[in-house]
Amino acid sequence: MQPQDGVTVAEHPEALELRAESVGERWHSGAAGVSVRRMERIGITALVPPEVVYACGCSALDLNNLVPESRLVPGDKLCAWSAVWRELVLRREVEIDGLVVVAGGDCYTSLVDAQRIELAGVRAHHFIYPFSGDRRFMREQVEALAEFLGEPEEGVMDEVAELKAMAMQVHRMRARGEVGSEQGFRIEVSASDLMGSPERYREALAALEEAEVSWEHRIALLGVPPIYSDFHALLQEMGMQVVFDEMPYEFIRHTGRSMAEVARSYAGYTFALHIRRRLEFLRKQLRRHRVEAAVHFHQYACHHRLEDPLLRGLCEELGIPYLSVEADLPGRTPEQVRLRLEAFAERLSEGWA
Amino acid sequence: MIVGIDVGSRTAKAAYLEDGEYSFEVVGSAEWRSLLRGRRRAEAATGYFRKHVPAELRVTEITTAVHGARRLLGEEVEVIVDIGGQDTKVIDVRGNGFRMNDKCSAGTGAFLELIEFGVEVEELGELHRRASRAPEINSTCSVFAQSEVVSRLVEGYSVEEVVRGVHLAFARRIAQMVPEGAERVAAIGGAAKNRGVVEALEEVLGAEVLVPEEPQVVNAVGAVEYYLRRKGGC
Numbered sequence: 001m002q003p004q005d006g007v008t009v010a011e012h013p014e015a016l017e018l019r020a021e022s023v024g025e026r027w028h029s030g031a032a033g034v035s036v037r038r039m040e041r042i043g044i045t046a047l048v049p050p051e052v053v054y055a056c057g058c059s060a061l062d063l064n065n066l067v068p069e070s071r072l073v074p075g076d077k078l079c080a081w082s083a084v085w086r087e088l089v090l091r092r093e094v095e096i097d098g099l100v101v102v103a104g105g106d107c108y109t110s111l112v113d114a115q116r117i118e119l120a121g122v123r124a125h126h127f128i129y130p131f132s133g134d135r136r137f138m139r140e141q142v143e144a145l146a147e148f149l150g151e152p153e154e155g156v157m158d159e160v161a162e163l164k165a166m167a168m169q170v171h172r173m174r175a176r177g178e179v180g181s182e183q184g185f186r187i188e189v190s191a192s193d194l195m196g197s198p199e200r201y202r203e204a205l206a207a208l209e210e211a212e213v214s215w216e217h218r219i220a221l222l223g224v225p226p227i228y229s230d231f232h233a234l235l236q237e238m239g240m241q242v243v244f245d246e247m248p249y250e251f252i253r254h255t256g257r258s259m260a261e262v263a264r265s266y267a268g269y270t271f272a273l274h275i276r277r278r279l280e281f282l283r284k285q286l287r288r289h290r291v292e293a294a295v296h297f298h299q300y301a302c303h304h305r306l307e308d309p310l311l312r313g314l315c316e317e318l319g320i321p322y323l324s325v326e327a328d329l330p331g332r333t334p335e336q337v338r339l340r341l342e343a344f345a346e347r348l349s350e351g352w353a
Numbered sequence: 354m355i356v357g358i359d360v361g362s363r364t365a366k367a368a369y370l371e372d373g374e375y376s377f378e379v380v381g382s383a384e385w386r387s388l389l390r391g392r393r394r395a396e397a398a399t400g401y402f403r404k405h406v407p408a409e410l411r412v413t414e415i416t417t418a419v420h421g422a423r424r425l426l427g428e429e430v431e432v433i434v435d436i437g438g439q440d441t442k443v444i445d446v447r448g449n450g451f452r453m454n455d456k457c458s459a460g461t462g463a464f465l466e467l468i469e470f471g472v473e474v475e476e477l478g479e480l481h482r483r484a485s486r487a488p489e490i491n492s493t494c495s496v497f498a499q500s501e502v503v504s505r506l507v508e509g510y511s512v513e514e515v516v517r518g519v520h521l522a523f524a525r526r527i528a529q530m531v532p533e534g535a536e537r538v539a540a541i542g543g544a545a546k547n548r549g550v551v552e553a554l555e556e557v558l559g560a561e562v563l564v565p566e567e568p569q570v571v572n573a574v575g576a577v578e579y580y581l582r583r584k585g586g587c
Contacts, residue, residue, distance in 0.1 A: 237505070321449060339401070340453060343415035349451060350416070 016026040035169060041196075042149065043089065043096035045082070045114060046106040047269055048127050050194050051255060051262050053100075055156040056149035062193035063089070066293045068229040068330045078301035079109040080227060080329050086113035090120055098123045100145065105129030105272025107303060125149075129272030136272055140265035146259065157257050159198050166205050167191045169251040175243040175289055183234040188248035213299060214242035217348050220291040222246045222282065222311055222319075228333040231297075238345040244289040246282070247271070275307060279314050286318055293321040293348050295341075300328040322350060356395040357576030359414065360385045360402035363438035363462065364543065367395075368573035375577075377570040397576035401439075412579050414572045415451050418444055420582070421575025422539045425565040432535040434527060434554065434562075435572070436544035438462040443530040452530040462544045464495045464526075468502055468519050470512065474547045481520055481549025482511040490522035498522065520553035528557045539563045541571040 039059040044050075046064070053060040063085035070084050072093075077083030085298045088094045101114035103126035111126075118124035127150040128139040146152045167187055174184030187208065194201035216239035225247050226232070232242055250269055256262035271276040286294065294315050298305045308324050315322040327339055335343075355370040365385035379386055385406065389395060398408035399417040403483045416436070422430045423446075433444040441461050444451040454461065472480065489530050492498040498519070502585040531538065538560050543570035544550055555562045563569055 269374040323450075324452075335401070336453070339413055339415070340451075345452060346413060346416045347449060347451075 040097040040337075041095070042151075043085075043094075043099045043117075043122075044100050044193060045085070045100070045110050046102040047192065047250060047254070047266070047271070048100045048102060048145070049142065049254070049256075049262050049266055050192065051157045051160045052145050052152060052259070053145055054150060054160055054194070054198060054229055055152035055154060056146055057151075057153070058098075058149050059196055060193035061094070061196060062190075063094070064225075065189065065193065067096060068227055070330055073329065079107065079299050080327075081224070081299060082107070082110035082113040082186050084330060086116055089117050089122065096122060098125070098148070100125045102126075103128050104131070105269060109301070128268065131273065133267050133273050133277070135264055135267045138267035139260065142259055142263045142266070149171055152259065154258055156198075157262065160163055160194065161255045161257050163194065163201055163205070164252050165190055166202075170205065170208060171249065171252060173210070174241070175218075177215060177241060178210050179208065180211055181236040181240075181242045183208060183211075184240065185225075185232045185245055185248060188252050191248070191251040213241060215239055217241070217345070218243045218244070218290055218292045220244040220286055220289065220294040222294055222296045223307075224302070226297050226325075226333075227299065227327045227330045228337070229330070230332050234333050234338065235295075235339065238341055240293070240341075240345060240348075244285055244291055246285075249285070268344070275310060279310065282311070282314060283318065286315075286320060291320060293323070293344070294330040295323045295325055295344070297327065300326055323327050355397075355577050355580060356389070356392065357397045357417075357573045357578075357579065357580065358388050358406050358408065359398070359400040359417070359570070359572040359576060360398070360406055361400045361414075361437055361572075364569065365400070365402075366570045366573040368570055368577050370577050375574060377567055377573065379569055390466045395576075397580040399572050399576040401437075410580060410583060412576060414575075415444055416573040417440055417441065417575030417579055418541060419575065420578035421571035421573070422446075422541060422565070423555045424574055424578050425540050425571060426563050429537050430539045430563070431537045433539045433541060434545075436462055436540065436542040436550070438466075438543065440541075441446055441527055441530070443527070443532075445535075447535075448532060454526075454530065462542065464498070464523060465519070465544055465547070465550070465564055468495065468499055470516075472516075474543075477516060477520075477550075478548025478552070480513045480516040481552060484511070484517035487514055487517035487521055488539045490515075490518045492522075516549060517553075520547075520549045521557065523550060524553035524557040527554065529564075531558060534567065536560050537563065538564070541565065541568045545569075556561070 041061055042053055042058045043061050043063045050060045064081055067081050067084045072084055072087055074083035074087045090113045099117055099122050109337050127145055128141055170184055170187045173179040219242050221242050254265040256265045270281045297313050312322050357368045359366045360382055364378050365382050367388035369376045396409050398406035399414045400410045403411045418435050422433050431447045435442040441454045441463055478583035479564050488510045490498055490501050492501050502515055540551055540562050545564050551562050551564055
């Protein structure tokens with residue numbers, strides 16, 4: 001996928017506005033009449049290394065990032081995350097040139113929903129995480145991903161790694177209260193696809209304003225990111241600053257400046273590993289971030305719900321109050337969930353025992 | 354006088370504290386304004402619609418349940434089961450946590466309303482006691498349970514036996530949320546007026562279930578108690 005005679009033109013329109021050409025139409029006429037190539041837009045789910053996607057000359061679109069703001073109600077669903085992005089793609093409300101779906105280390109609903117997209121004519125690749133954390137297997141997967149996407153240029157990986165280091169800096173600022181919960185979360189969660197281009201992500205980082213955030217409690221958000229678009233803002237309003245966002249933290253902590261480094265780092269993606277490894281990791285992080293309380297966010301019909309007692313047990317062991325929140329469709333946080341959060345904040349402030 | 358108002362999905366309740374004595378009033382949710390008795394605002398508001406009530410402070414019904422139950426039943430309460438019209442909350446006072454069932458009407462007051470033959474709540478306890486056996490009601494969905502109830506009646510179970518079966522199914526549903534080993538469990542909310550439900554809970558939990566004289570107004574009392582605590586009045 002090296003540019004030929006023409007100029008490589010990166011398109012950066014807003015996600016839902018883009019109407020890309022169909023698969024295979026990589027070449028079209030530029031403004032000056034020269035033959036130019038547009039970046040292929042690759043839809044990704046869960047954690048697919050954006051280092052590799054951009055190094056191969058493509059642009060990444062994390063389909064999950066479109067879900068919280070969507071008001072689409074899918075008719076045929078288990079988990080709303082994958083059902084909503086499936087419908088967005090099938091109804092061509094968002095257009096992608098290819099799809100990379102995580103087939104191991106994620107969930108079967110996204111795997112099936114991605115296959116429905118694939119059968120509708122979108123070329124797809126299955127990216128598989130090793131349950132054992134085997135780095136050699138991970139290396140093979142990263143190489144297979146590159147083969148699907150094109151020829152990687154390692155210089156691009158340096159840029160992505162540098163951006164992730166900056167995002168990690170934002171994470172630390174959020175933990176110190178120099179960045180709000182909501183803004184910090186946006187930066188961390190957007191590291192999965194770099195907002196469609198490294199340039200745009202760099203701009204978002206540069207635009208981030210330091211603030212003096214007042215809070216009463218340091219909170220960890222465990223599990224999948226909230227499907228409610230106002231969740232972090234709401235927590236902040238209630239005096240709870242999220243200092244550790246489990247899944248978005250995975251997005252920023254894994255990176256690499258070469259295929260080998262990427263493979264080594266992503267082999268430690270905790271959601272794909274045995275739950276024992278994830279619990280060990282969380283034990284360290286909850287202590288390191290001096291977390292006072294934890295909220296476990298999970299989805300209706302999601303297998304992660306079954307991890308709830310294990311996470312609760314970990315928090316009990318660490319003496320950290322724990323709240324479990326189950327969600328279904330995207331939108332604003334429903335009143336019943338707000339009630340839980342408010343009561344949790346009251347309990348943290350006063351205690352009942 | 355200190356006024357605490359609890360506006361829930363079915364009823365609105367008020368607790369009035371005057372000269373150290375509590376008095377209460379219960380009206381339909383839509384009539385909550387009458388509970389102010391001409392005052393501009395209450396001291397404290399709680400319940401699902403607390404944000405609509407003019408009040409000096411607002412607090413969730415989870416926190417008020419703790420304060421109210423302690424005031425009415427003593428400090429030793431370990432777990433509170435608050436059976437509301439549209440949700441059920443189990444508050445682990447000892448463990449400082451809570452769980453809620455709010456996605457499905459099974460295990461809430463709405464479940465009982467749907468199924469229990471339109472009999473007055475006080476009579477249900479009597480029916481429950483008269484039954485010497487109870488059919489299994491397995492459906493976890495209120496709507497399906499309703500048809501299961503009809504099936505049991507057709508099979509030849511008496512109304513008393515089916516009522517007992519419904520109470521046990523209800524109690525089993527709630528028991529899933531109660532922490533193990535709890536000994537001093539309090540039941541509050543309108544459904545706790547049904548002695549059949551309380552006895553079924555005792556049977557399923559294997560623990561004594563305490564019920565205050567007026568289980569419906571515990572959160573309104575809790576709102577007053579919370580207010581006093583915040584204002585340093587006691």
